[in-house]
Amino acid sequence: MTDQPKGEKPALTVIIQSWWTPALVVVALVVGLLAGYFGHPLLAKDSQPTQPVAVVNTPVSTDPASQLTSPTATVNPTVAAIDSTEKLMAYLVENTTHFKGDPNAKVTIIEFSDYQ
Amino acid sequence: MRFGYFNFAFLGEESQWSAEAAECAGDQDAYWEFHDYLFSHQSGENGGAFSKDNLKGFAASMKLDTKAFNTCIDSGKYAQLVQDQTNIGRQLGVSSTPTFAVNGKPVVGAQSFDTFKATIEGLLNPPTPTP
Numbered sequence: 269m270t271d272q273p274k275g276e277k278p279a280l281t282v283i284i285q286s287w288w289t290p291a292l293v294v295v296a297l298v299v300g301l302l303a304g305y306f307g308h309p310l311l312a313k314d315s316q317p318t319q320p321v322a323v324v325n326t327p328v329s330t331d332p333a334s335q336l337t338s339p340t341a342t343v344n345p346t347v348a349a350i351d352s353t354e355k356l357m358a359y360l361v362e363n364t365t366h367f368k369g370d371p372n373a374k375v376t377i378i379e380f381s382d383y384q
Numbered sequence: 385m386r387f388g389y390f391n392f393a394f395l396g397e398e399s400q401w402s403a404e405a406a407e408c409a410g411d412q413d414a415y416w417e418f419h420d421y422l423f424s425h426q427s428g429e430n431g432g433a434f435s436k437d438n439l440k441g442f443a444a445s446m447k448l449d450t451k452a453f454n455t456c457i458d459s460g461k462y463a464q465l466v467q468d469q470t471n472i473g474r475q476l477g478v479s480s481t482p483t484f485a486v487n488g489k490p491v492v493g494a495q496s497f498d499t500f501k502a503t504i505e506g507l508l509n510p511p512t513p514t515p
Contacts, residue, residue, distance in 0.1 A: 347476060352488070353489055354488060355488075356476070356488040357487055357488040360388070360390065360472075361388065363390070363468075363472055364390050365391075365407065365410070365465065365469075366410060366415045367387065367388045368386070368388075369386040369387050373385045374507070374508060375386070375507055376385075376387075376486075376487060377388070377484055377486050378388040378484065378485045379387070379388070379389055379390060380478045380482065381389065381390070381483075382392055382395050382399045382403075383399060383402035383403060383423065383434065384402065384426065384433075
């Protein structure tokens, strides 16, 4: 106020009380950028538990004929090795605990179901 | 014709318990009776219809050996089996029930008798036999 010439007011006045102020702004910006860069993987790790669910729910194929044999990201080697309906059925039969009907029948139906 | 039931317990803990209960009934040669009993007593999902206590009650009303059945349920004897089967289903791409594999061919959803008939007849009399 005291040093300004009378009559001419500048459009914008920035009063810098100390040169530390802009220096701190720059330091804070750098710290923020570094924290974001190095902190990002940690944030990504926190959100990972939701990923397997997404993988499971993703339709793996639109072709109905290969729908049951399409591999997913979490597939086990036995399932990955299935490349025919015969192998698929053999694997299913091996893992099915209860059957009804003729064990030597030409046709076997396996139902995947939930009691609820 | 042979029919197999594959546990795909994906709707919550009562799905898991009821599947385990059917396996426990299977220890007493009553798997299919228990299976039918469960399907005829469905009422909502995870609302207590298939609580462990109710499942034990079903076994009692079916005149099973309740001591053995209750021990089987409480010990979680078939918990791993049911989880393993459900995981196999997931890995094979099953995402809804019922899903059927008719000699390895998928039939998804509660399809009509005619759909199954056509699928089965196609298998027994293949129009273009593959080597």
